[in-house]
Every structure is written in C-alpha cells, then in structure tokens.
Amino acid sequence: MKNLPTMKETKAFMQDNKKTIVGTALAIVILYALAIAYTLFSDDKVEEIKEINPATGLELQLITDAEYKALLEDAVRFDFYVENTEGYAFTNFNLLEAVLLSPEVYELIHSAEPIVATEEIEAMEEGDIPANYMIDVDTDYDTSELHITVGTGDEAKNTAIATLLYQAIQDETLPFFANKSVYLLSEPHVVQLEKGPEPTDETGSASLPLYLIMGAGLFIGGLLFGMLLAFFRLFFKKEITDVFNYRMSDDDTVLDLSHTTAAEQETALAHGIQHPAAARKLILSEEPLAPTVQKRLEQMVGAPYVFAQSVLAADPLLHFEEIILVSRKNGTTKDWYKNQRTLLENYATPIKIILI
Secondary structure, three states: OOOOOOOOHHHHHHOOHHHHHHHHHHHHHHHHHHHHHHHHHHHHOOOOOEEEEOOOOEEEEEEEEEHHHHHHOOOOOEEEEEEEOOOOOOHHHHHHHHHHHHHHHHHHHHHHHOOOOOOOOOOOOOOOEOOEEEEEEEEEEEOEEEEEEEEOOOOOHHHHHHHHHHHHOOOOOOOOOOOOOOEEOOOOEEEOOOOOOOOOOOOOOOOOHHHHHHHHHHHHHHHHHHHHHHHHHHHHOEEEEOOOOOOOOOOEEEEOOOOOHHHHHHHHHHHHHHHHOOEEEEEOOOOOOHHHHHHHOOOOOOOOEEOOOHHHHHOOOOOOOEEEEEEOOOOOOOHHHHHHHHHHHOOOOOOEEEEE
16 A cells, blocks of 8 residues: 555454454453462462472472461561672672571571471471471662561561571671671561561552553553554465555556445446446456346446456457456455456556455
8 A cells, every 4th residue: 555544444454353453452461360360379379388208208298378378477577788898788688598598597596496397397408497487588679678587477486586587697696797787777576468578568469450450551552462463464364455555557546445335335346347438348356246246237238348257268359448357355365466467467458456
C-alpha cells in the first residue's frame, strides 16, 4: 500500500484479525494470572526440605509447612550497617548469612541456648544451624542496611539468640567483623512476619488493585502485540491480504469492494465489471465467479465477456479492450496474481483489479 490506511481499512484489518489480536492478549493475561497464582501459592507454601538418612536410606522430613509457619511467630530482629576496609558499604548479605550459619556461630549459640535436633527435624549439614531455627539475613538495597532475623517459635529463645548475635557483632567476637566498621542501628526487637524474613516496613506482596492494574496494562499491551503479530503474519500468508500491493503500473485501476456487505457486493461486482462499456473484456479469477454473477453478465446482449482462470486459457488472437482481475481477499493466492500480471505484460490493454 502506497498510502496510509484509512479508518475504514484499519477497522476492517481489526475485524479480519480479531481472533489473533484478542487471542494474543488473552494468552498473555492468562500466563500473567498463572504466574501470579504460582507466586502466591509458592509464598504461602514452603516446600519441605528433604534429606536422605545414610544409615537407613530413607527420606527424612526436615521441616513441614506448619513448623515453618510456627518459626515466624514472635520473630526477633535487629538492624545494622557494615563498611569494609575501603569505607564502602558491605552488601554481600549471602556471605554474611553463610557466616551466621557456620559451625563457629553454631557453637556460640549452643553454649548459651542449647540447640536440640529431633529425628524429624535434623541439621541440614553437620555443624550447621538446624532447620528448626530460622536465622536470616537480608538487606535494603537503597540504604545497604542489613537485617538479622531469628525465629524458633519461642519469643524468649529468639530474643536470647538475637541478643547473643547482637553482642557478638558489637564486641567483634566473630573474626569476620574484626576488620570492618559496624554500626548497630537497632537493638533486638519482636517483629511479626507473614511469609518469611522481610523488612518490617514492607509487606512483600502487591495488593489486588495493583495486580488488576498490571493485568489491564498487560491486556492493552497484548492487544498491541497481537496487532503487530497479525500485521507481520499477513506478509507470510500465501493468499492476498490487506498489505498486498496490487499496483504494478500507474495506469492500473483498483476497485476495492472488499468492505462492502455481502448483499451489496454481488451488485457492486457486476457494476464494476460492466462499466465502462467495451466490445470485449477478459475477466480473470483464480476461482470461477459466483454463478449468479456470471449468469447476470452473460445475459447482456452480445455477451462481450470472456471468463477464464488464466490468461493462457484465453484465445491469443482475441483483442480485449479491458482486462479485469477479480481478487478475493484471503482467498486468491499471491502466486496466481503475480503469474497473471507477468503474462499480461504482453497485452497493451488497460487493467482493472477488483477486490472482493
């Protein structure tokens, strides 16, 4: 198409490709909903940690969902800030968490608050903090503030362990902090957690209205993506579509009847073929015209029309005053049309293309 599409053509494009456009948008929204559902389900249910007992070869259940939720009751937290020797914020909280789960810290805690592991709740590795203790480290990436959270399901025990860790960091009892600057920002305090360790000033989950707004935005984006997908899909179809350029010469006449109603199209097609009057016309179409249209044209006096599915089927000795190619959108193939135009280069005859 040489010109920008009109509003009518745009509407027709949307109508013709509504399944692709709406289907793409719905598929994106469904995937989004499934992702949200999976995320919420994963947040609400912590998978059980599993380990094989080498003595029996049987699977040990280390911690259940109910036990995990119990750890969140009356958890205790304190906040601090650490700088390295260069004076920059220490942000590798994964390393810090590994330090706090090391055998050295295990012994430090065990000496003051004995840690007892049962058959059902075993230590993940020898010397590590057992799975029925939650000692977690996270950080605020905006301020580099670190948080240590302790949860055992017992507020008194949580407070004792958190105070022990707080004091060890303050006194630099742990070698890890010996060459770093530590600023303790808060003393151990009780926090209420719903879905695992997280900063007390953040909920950690988006609200339902936000999910709906995001879903609506994705649906609109999906519609645009579906339109783009449908547009590019037209280029690869073997049939003629809205983006196909019929004009191969400035002298071509293009009559677009593809947007007329079914009731009007037959009359409009017959009118487009009949006008202007001529001694003889060649009507080319990949598939035969509808019998009602062809019968209507043949009833004219002299019947100056030759119907054919290819230029090669027409008598080469006949002279035509006009050649008409009838193309059905999403029906006539591009190869047929291009082949006919190549054969018609041998004819110095006006060409009209009627789109239906």
